[in-house]
Amino acid sequence: MTGKTLYDKLWEQHLVRASEDGTALIYIDLQLLHEVTSAQAFAGLREAARLPRRKTANLAVADHNVPTTERNAGISDPIARLQVETLDRNCAEFGITEFAMSDPRQGIVHVVGPEQGATQPGMTIVCGDSHTATHGALGALAFGIGTSEVEHVLATQCLVARKMKNMRINLNGTLPDGTFSKDMILAVIGMIGTSGGTGYTIEFAGSAVREASMEARMTLCNMAIEAGARAGLVGVDEATVTYLEGRPYSPKGDQFERARNFWLQMVTDPEAEFDKEYDLDISVLRPQVTWGTSPEMVASVDDAIPNPADAPDQTRERDWARALEYMNLSPGTRINSIELDKVFIGACTNGRIEDLRAAATVASGRKVAQNIKQALVVPGSGLVKVQAEAEGLDRIFTEAGFEWREPGCSMCLAMNADRLEPGERCAATSNRNFEGRQGYGGRTHLVSPSMAAAAAIAGHFVDPNQL
Amino acid sequence: MEKFVNYNSVLIPIDRSNVDTDALIPKQFLKSVEKSGFGDNLFDEWRYLDQGEPGQDCSGRPLNNDFVLNKKAYRGGRILLARENFGCGSSREHAVWALRDFGIRTVIAGSYADIFFNNCFKNGVLPISLPGADIDALFAQDAESGPCSMDIDLERQTATAESGQVYRFEIDDFKKQCLLEGLDDIALTLQHEGDIATYEQRRMKEVPWLFEDLAS
Ligand code: SF4
Numbered sequence: 017m018t019g020k021t022l023y024d025k026l027w028e029q030h031l032v033r034a035s036e037d038g039t040a041l042i043y044i045d046l047q048l049l050h051e052v053t054s055a056q057a058f059a060g061l062r063e064a065a066r067l068p069r070r071k072t073a074n075l076a077v078a079d080h081n082v083p084t085t086e087r088n089a090g091i092s093d094p095i096a097r098l099q100v101e102t103l104d105r106n107c108a109e110f111g112i113t114e115f116a117m118s119d120p121r122q123g124i125v126h127v128v129g130p131e132q133g134a135t136q137p138g139m140t141i142v143c144g145d146s147h148t149a150t151h152g153a154l155g156a157l158a159f160g161i162g163t164s165e166v167e168h169v170l171a172t173q174c175l176v177a178r179k180m181k182n183m184r185i186n187l188n189g190t191l192p193d194g195t196f197s198k199d200m201i202l203a204v205i206g207m208i209g210t211s212g213g214t215g216y217t218i219e220f221a222g223s224a225v226r227e228a229s230m231e232a233r234m235t236l237c238n239m240a241i242e243a244g245a246r247a248g249l250v251g252v253d254e255a256t257v258t259y260l261e262g263r264p265y266s267p268k269g270d271q272f273e274r275a276r277n278f279w280l281q282m283v284t285d286p287e288a289e290f291d292k293e294y295d296l297d298i299s300v301l302r303p304q305v306t307w308g309t310s311p312e313m314v315a316s317v318d319d320a321i322p323n324p325a326d327a328p329d330q331t332r333e334r335d336w337a338r339a340l341e342y343m344n345l346s347p348g349t350r351i352n353s354i355e356l357d358k359v360f361i362g363a364c365t366n367g368r369i370e371d372l373r374a375a376a377t378v379a380s381g382r383k384v385a386q387n388i389k390q391a392l393v394v395p396g397s398g399l400v401k402v403q404a405e406a407e408g409l410d411r412i413f414t415e416a417g418f419e420w421r422e423p424g425c426s427m428c429l430a431m432n433a434d435r436l437e438p439g440e441r442c443a444a445t446s447n448r449n450f451e452g453r454q455g456y457g458g459r460t461h462l463v464s465p466s467m468a469a470a471a472a473i474a475g476h477f478v479d480p481n482q483l
Numbered sequence: 484m485e486k487f488v489n490y491n492s493v494l495i496p497i498d499r500s501n502v503d504t505d506a507l508i509p510k511q512f513l514k515s516v517e518k519s520g521f522g523d524n525l526f527d528e529w530r531y532l533d534q535g536e537p538g539q540d541c542s543g544r545p546l547n548n549d550f551v552l553n554k555k556a557y558r559g560g561r562i563l564l565a566r567e568n569f570g571c572g573s574s575r576e577h578a579v580w581a582l583r584d585f586g587i588r589t590v591i592a593g594s595y596a597d598i599f600f601n602n603c604f605k606n607g608v609l610p611i612s613l614p615g616a617d618i619d620a621l622f623a624q625d626a627e628s629g630p631c632s633m634d635i636d637l638e639r640q641t642a643t644a645e646s647g648q649v650y651r652f653e654i655d656d657f658k659k660q661c662l663l664e665g666l667d668d669i670a671l672t673l674q675h676e677g678d679i680a681t682y683e684q685r686r687m688k689e690v691p692w693l694f695e696d697l698a699s
Contacts (some may be wrong), residue, residue, distance in 0.1 A: 032675070032678050032679055032682045033675055033678045034655070037655065037656050037657055038655075039655065039657045041672060041675060041678070041679075043679070043682055043683075043686070045693050046697075052513050052514075052574070052575070053574065053575065055516035056516065056518045056576075059516070059518070060518075064669070066669070069679075072695075072696040072697050072698055073694075073697065074486040074697070075697050079660065080513075081514065093514075095515070096514050098514075098516065099514050099516055102516050111698075113697045113698045115552070134697065136692075136693070138690065138693075139693065144574055144576075145573075145574055146572065146573055146574040148596060149527065159598075160574040160598050161574060161598065161601070162574055162575075162576035162579070162598060162602035162605060163518075164576060164602065164605035164606070165601065165602075166607070167669065168669050169667065169674065171669045171672075171673070172672045173668060173679065173683075174672055174679055176657075176668060176672065176677075178655070178670075210501055210568060210571055211567060211568035211571065211594060211596070212567065214594060214595075214596060214597060215597065243598075244568065244571070244596065246597050246598060265697065266697070267692035267695070271691070271692050274692075275690075275692050278690060292672040305636075310501050310503075321623060331566055331567070332500075333499050334498070334499075335500055335501065337501065338499070377536070395557075418506060429505075429510050429573075430510065431510050431511070431513065433515065438534075448503075448505070448572060448573075449526065450503045450505040450506065450572060451504050451505070451506060451507055452505060452506075452528050454508075456509075456528065456534040457534075468554055
């Protein structure tokens, strides 16, 4: 008998009903909501005179539109304000718990879920946001959905879905100094491409994953979607259990012991088989920097920009050429010679406390370079901010010339006032380098927090070890 | 949802792979709390030469005349042709709302990102996947002989080019029926309310902590 993968187990445990044609009704344990993708879902409920099936299985927080300065002044953009107020109103009307903008627990939804212990192993978790994949780091099946599906889950606590295929990516070896889980996931995307994981759930395994902290695992799973997979997973181990113990929504007392035993079964059986499997030796990994407008366009800091003529096929040749034009870069340019205008440290990829610590280690006692117009540090949540301040990280940053902000998505997608101006070039710890993502005409290079801090100090990309 | 009706239309070629949802509808338009009104901002950054703002009248904005959506010959087109991994990136259903509002009812591409693919079916948009060689041929045809049109027949699962060439496509039966009948899938799921309740009762015994009230 062959064993089951973690994904197989999660799928089977949530199967409410299966049809012969392969579509299934699966049960959703937790839905996270934010302002951008929920208003139309609530409106749909209201129109059809429906109520949430289990309002207490939903948790809401505004993150995309919130300002990162002067919270007390509220949101100045009237359209953004209306959207956040609409979320407040919908949550009040339907009885859904919301961390409002003034709540110290407010933050990016994917930082808040695990931090509060709302994200737990063995759950199915959805959110109208593709980076829901993040929560898979705790052994939960978590994936992004569209707004119609948000409404569907509100009304039925279920989703109509088809089973994905199983992929495992084994990350073996020990990370060299100056490299982090962000570098691992960028290297993975470079290897399998942005559609390499389409139709799959990716489980990250191997010694480097076992050794990784929970937060580092979240960074890995966060970007599974950039490899095309809706969900990323890491099997549960003692690190997962330890992480969850004592968090506000974690089970308590006897219940915790019961949950613990259940959680520890949330792993792939040794004899399970995967539809696809990759291995990557990360002991030779170098710090990664994206150079194009797709996360798969990535290179090591000491490499040069590739030549589109060397692309593996014609389509990519054209895509690379177009990307270089947009990025205003030419083939052969050394990555470490690329000068920057702005630096952004934050987002659901790298806005947690360990990320800020890694960046602060680099920034400590140094100064942001003259050519950097703005270097932002945006904690992923209010609680991350409090923790960072307790450790004095905010002072390290501000003394070095970084701006220390209030929590939110901020310059990851520039829906609030934090953005790139046309033509500006940014080192960002977020997850997408698409055209215009950080502001109209802006140019984004995805990097780790340590690299972002090093780039701010040097004014250009540089191996953090050689700063 | 509106029923999907067979139709004939010119193909609008967007010769790129990895067309992401940020490109389909830039973030500033996501601030809307409405479910329609996105058509003027479909491909906003590629379509106009200035930076678009939500709520703005687009009729006077400077157009990028090189972009296919602005070319006369493709006006009124309801089929979009693209390459691999169409709709990747953000889960924003606004991307499909923008396509639908613009009038696009079918996308033909090499492959799709999963979330975008699902979102299409919730809004009466049919995403067709064809093998790379067919996609190449369709692009080549457009490049060589100008805009070409196709007949889309969902019942028979065919897209027929003017040349008479028939491209058969695969589609999940359930999704096909939903499109054809314009079904509200929430109502369909609620027909299984008994199964859902049974499942909940069993799980409440097995894993009671998953049913804790998040408010408490
Ligand atoms: S930080 Fe960026 S990627 Fe993460 S949820 Fe916010 S906008 Fe999305």
